[in-house]
Amino acid sequence: MEIIKGIGVSPGVVICPAIVLDAEDLVIPRRTIDASAVEVEVVRLNDAVTKAEEELEALRATLVASHGKEIASIFDFHSGLLRDKALMKQIVGEIRTQLSNAEFAVSVCMRKLAGMFAKMKDVYLAERVKDVYDIERRVLHNLIGEKRESLGHLKQNVVVIAHDLLPSQTAALDKGRVKGFACDVGGRTSHTAIVARAMGIPAVVGLGNITNAVSGGDLVIIDGTRGMVIVDPDPDQLVEHEEYVRQHVRLEAELASIAHLPAQTIDGHAVSLMANIEFPGEIDEAFARGATGIGLYRTEFLYMASDVEPTEEDHYNAYREAVQRSQGKPLVIRTLDLGADKYVYGKTQVKEANPFLGDRSIRMCLHNLPMFKNQLRAILRASVEGDIRIMFPMITTVMELRQARMVLNDVMEELEDEGVPFKRDLPVGMMVEVPSAALMANSFAREVNFFSIGTNDLIQYTLAVDRTNEKVAGLFTPAHPAVLMLIRDVIRAANRQGIGISVCGEMAGEPLYTLLLLGMGLNMFSMNGPDVPEVKKIIRSTTTEHARQVARKVLSFDSERQVMHYLREETRKIIPEAF
Amino acid sequence: MKRVTNYFEPLSHATSQHVGYSFQMTPIRRDVTIDNSLGLHARPAMQFVDLANQFRSAVTVYKDGPEPVTVDGKSVMQMITLEAVQGTPLRIEAEGDDAELAVEQLAKLVADKFGEEE
Numbered sequence: 001m002e003i004i005k006g007i008g009v010s011p012g013v014v015i016c017p018a019i020v021l022d023a024e025d026l027v028i029p030r031r032t033i034d035a036s037a038v039e040v041e042v043v044r045l046n047d048a049v050t051k052a053e054e055e056l057e058a059l060r061a062t063l064v065a066s067h068g069k070e071i072a073s074i075f076d077f078h079s080g081l082l083r084d085k086a087l088m089k090q091i092v093g094e095i096r097t098q099l100s101n102a103e104f105a106v107s108v109c110m111r112k113l114a115g116m117f118a119k120m121k122d123v124y125l126a127e128r129v130k131d132v133y134d135i136e137r138r139v140l141h142n143l144i145g146e147k148r149e150s151l152g153h154l155k156q157n158v159v160v161i162a163h164d165l166l167p168s169q170t171a172a173l174d175k176g177r178v179k180g181f182a183c184d185v186g187g188r189t190s191h192t193a194i195v196a197r198a199m200g201i202p203a204v205v206g207l208g209n210i211t212n213a214v215s216g217g218d219l220v221i222i223d224g225t226r227g228m229v230i231v232d233p234d235p236d237q238l239v240e241h242e243e244y245v246r247q248h249v250r251l252e253a254e255l256a257s258i259a260h261l262p263a264q265t266i267d268g269h270a271v272s273l274m275a276n277i278e279f280p281g282e283i284d285e286a287f288a289r290g291a292t293g294i295g296l297y298r299t300e301f302l303y304m305a306s307d308v309e310p311t312e313e314d315h316y317n318a319y320r321e322a323v324q325r326s327q328g329k330p331l332v333i334r335t336l337d338l339g340a341d342k343y344v345y346g347k348t349q350v351k352e353a354n355p356f357l358g359d360r361s362i363r364m365c366l367h368n369l370p371m372f373k374n375q376l377r378a379i380l381r382a383s384v385e386g387d388i389r390i391m392f393p394m395i396t397t398v399m400e401l402r403q404a405r406m407v408l409n410d411v412m413e414e415l416e417d418e419g420v421p422f423k424r425d426l427p428v429g430m431m432v433e434v435p436s437a438a439l440m441a442n443s444f445a446r447e448v449n450f451f452s453i454g455t456n457d458l459i460q461y462t463l464a465v466d467r468t469n470e471k472v473a474g475l476f477t478p479a480h481p482a483v484l485m486l487i488r489d490v491i492r493a494a495n496r497q498g499i500g501i502s503v504c505g506e507m508a509g510e511p512l513y514t515l516l517l518l519g520m521g522l523n524m525f526s527m528n529g530p531d532v533p534e535v536k537k538i539i540r541s542t543t544t545e546h547a548r549q550v551a552r553k554v555l556s557f558d559s560e561r562q563v564m565h566y567l568r569e570e571t572r573k574i575i576p577e578a579f
Numbered sequence: 580m581k582r583v584t585n586y587f588e589p590l591s592h593a594t595s596q597h598v599g600y601s602f603q604m605t606p607i608r609r610d611v612t613i614d615n616s617l618g619l620h621a622r623p624a625m626q627f628v629d630l631a632n633q634f635r636s637a638v639t640v641y642k643d644g645p646e647p648v649t650v651d652g653k654s655v656m657q658m659i660t661l662e663a664v665q666g667t668p669l670r671i672e673a674e675g676d677d678a679e680l681a682v683e684q685l686a687k688l689v690a691d692k693f694g695e696e697e
Binding site: 076081086120122124125131 | 628655664
């Protein structure tokens, strides 16, 4: 039995056997072979490589079908390496001259190659080292004869243990069988966290060395709510957690039963609960959970899935799919918000001293007009098929907003000249996530159709805290009175001007803040799909008057501890099992 | 057209191996510059290698500099190790009966920036 503490990034508890991904640390024993066995080893090598190629081809085909060709192109380079005669010659040479077994020869050559990649100055190329490891694993698994755990077709429920989940790995997961994630590294905004929340399964990251502590087949408890993983649990712990799981299932079932009831307070005040998504494929699940629209469609994945810039058609296909799946419900598309914390796309490799205060998001778009225009054109073209709304991230000054709108107008004129249909009056909004924008909300409100408060960045910029830095992450909280005052003022400005207002940061999906936001006059919450039922339950259990009282009281406090303590008490009265 | 600076000394070893054949084949060479913004990263390298493999000729790529590198133009592994970022001059050389066509098409692929969008 071993308890390992990490960061819980997706709530819930699960007890399941584990499969361990990532075999970078596979120790391949060197076996000296007899000279007469050389040809046998070469044949084994060829078979393993051929099989790896077939596996890749099959994986690629399913991915093209389910996620489109951008994601599938991740594997082009893998296939290329497998087909590389020079590389194969090296491996065969290692077998022939050193009389090594095929496994060892593969491992030696691939490590050498990985070492070369890792040393490269170009950040993008150095990243390819992961592909080399991926290929090594694939060939080794075939050689060792151990069935490579095919994540696409699992026979039983499992939890996935990995160093860090790669997008290519999560894309291939059998979503019905994977019940939890635990990773060595990562934070709240890592890919693993986002995918786990979208799938509604528990996940714990930042566990240090979980991949070493667990072997495939071990029974593992992943407690995403409390941020810990128990490997090979004692009978007592098993009983305790099984009870916990049952409770959780009961709550889930109860929440599912209200999925299609309106999100309105006892006194009949209705609000909208929307979902945040990354892929069009998440929309159906979000609606099933009771979301009544998509309040934030992050478009970064289009840029991250491929080595090259997505074309207008790539954008258009994604948006068209999203708007069709939305079935006439609102779909807020946020324009590219890359930079700083996210994967830096090929072009920009100039190191910035302060990336969070640097050339990111709308700033980067305004510096890369052709790229920005591609995205805007695609959004406009898709707009004729439903209720698409466009949102600019990280607006800091009024001039920036006007510039972005000007570019949008240019694009509209171009489309008009070309006779391409689009919706001229599609609503245009902005994220309020920089304190300057929050403070000037009254001015901004006259120039847009809606605001969406991005609490994650707003908190970080207001409190000067990088929450991925564990030494100061404790200071990061939406409950800080300064943050709350900004949020209150933005909501007030929007309501006074009669424009739409939503919160799309994590705060919107945390039940702890539902009463408060409701009481501040918020009427649109946008969150991860799985959070919708719980937030709805709170809204359906309170009155506008009560929420207002809570908000008034909270805004009279001057420390975040008082705020949290009070909110916890008030919320517990409604959902006792929540905390 | 961008002028391509010739960084290379004439390569003497490449022809000498073949002296003695009645139909001595001279390698075909072309100097090019990697012009696409991302440089010779995974996808362009794959495109280059896929194209090179369509010819019977041996394809070799040279990079000059403080540490000159010579690689097999049919190996993506080796092509990547060129670390050819935007602006890197390279020499493409092919030897074989379809060398002329190979060099021409490979040089065109580079000149067209691997179809990368501007």
